[in-house]
Amino acid sequence: MTEAAVQRDIPEPTVLHWPAPGGEVRVLSFVSKADAGAYVADVIADTLQAAVADRGKALWIGCGGSTPKPIYESLTTLDLDWDRITLAQVDERFVPTDDTNSNTRMMREALEPVLDDMDFMTLIQDLSSAQACADKAEARFLELGGGAAPVFDIALMGMGPDAHYASIFPHHAINGEVYGTDRIVLPVAPTDGSLEPVLPRITLSVPALNRSRKIIFFITGATKLEVLRSASQSTDPLESPIGAFLAQCPAPVEFVWAA
Numbered sequence: 001m002t003e004a005a006v007q008r009d010i011p012e013p014t015v016l017h018w019p020a021p022g023g024e025v026r027v028l029s030f031v032s033k034a035d036a037g038a039y040v041a042d043v044i045a046d047t048l049q050a051a052v053a054d055r056g057k058a059l060w061i062g063c064g065g066s067t068p069k070p071i072y073e074s075l076t077t078l079d080l081d082w083d084r085i086t087l088a089q090v091d092e093r094f095v096p097t098d099d100t101n102s103n104t105r106m107m108r109e110a111l112e113p114v115l116d117d118m119d120f121m122t123l124i125q126d127l128s129s130a131q132a133c134a135d136k137a138e139a140r141f142l143e144l145g146g147g148a149a150p151v152f153d154i155a156l157m158g159m160g161p162d163a164h165y166a167s168i169f170p171h172h173a174i175n176g177e178v179y180g181t182d183r184i185v186l187p188v189a190p191t192d193g194s195l196e197p198v199l200p201r202i203t204l205s206v207p208a209l210n211r212s213r214k215i216i217f218f219i220t221g222a223t224k225l226e227v228l229r230s231a232s233q234s235t236d237p238l239e240s241p242i243g244a245f246l247a248q249c250p251a252p253v254e255f256v257w258a259a
């Protein structure tokens, strides 16, 4: 069994930090996206290998969108005990897994070199309805947790330019339910099309995300850094989903950023 993943020689980041209602926000700022991505991949790899060494297996969750694809690709180049690693999704669009909008498709493509060795759990467990899909995904998570909501060794998360995280969007009714639910997985209704989400979605609930031992957000671009700076000052879930999340999250949260 490998004790630690290969460590790359990554230039030291600058640490940006500012006060916020939920506690200081800390952002590791790298000179290049490649360095930032390599850092995130190494943190995930080390966390997974430590979990395998401690508990014989690792369970983690990863986000979709386009930003994290290089992280997943990078992880496949590292020497990990893939046969002991399960990856599930933070959120998904309720579309077939071969659809171009599918996070599952992106993740499977990026992880292709190790996909047969590892256990990848898509949130798309049923295409008859988003509720049936969420119910089946919930059951899968309960299996993974031995009958209870599982603990995740690490969560790789992202943030959209509208301050959404997972599939929890500003001004969406899901904000009234997603923080206080007993559910692990919830369906997210689409809007009328003028605002995201335009497609129905499936998301992990906030209590489920909170069961991560650590959370690492990977964001890129000047716009998202300014969105984070401003949104972290509000704890109103309707206006500022990311600010609301940070204000209540019990897990250690780190942001990694590059322009």
Ligand SMILES: O=C1O[C@H](COP(=O)(O)O)[C@@H](O)[C@H](O)[C@H]1O
Binding pocket: 063, 064, 065, 066, 067, 068, 090, 091, 092, 093, 103, 157, 158, 159, 160, 161, 164, 165, 166, 167
């Ligand atoms: O819709 C989504 O967007 C966010 C952010 O994606 P990005 O490509 O702008 O980084 C992502 O974290 C989430 O998983 C995805 O479903």
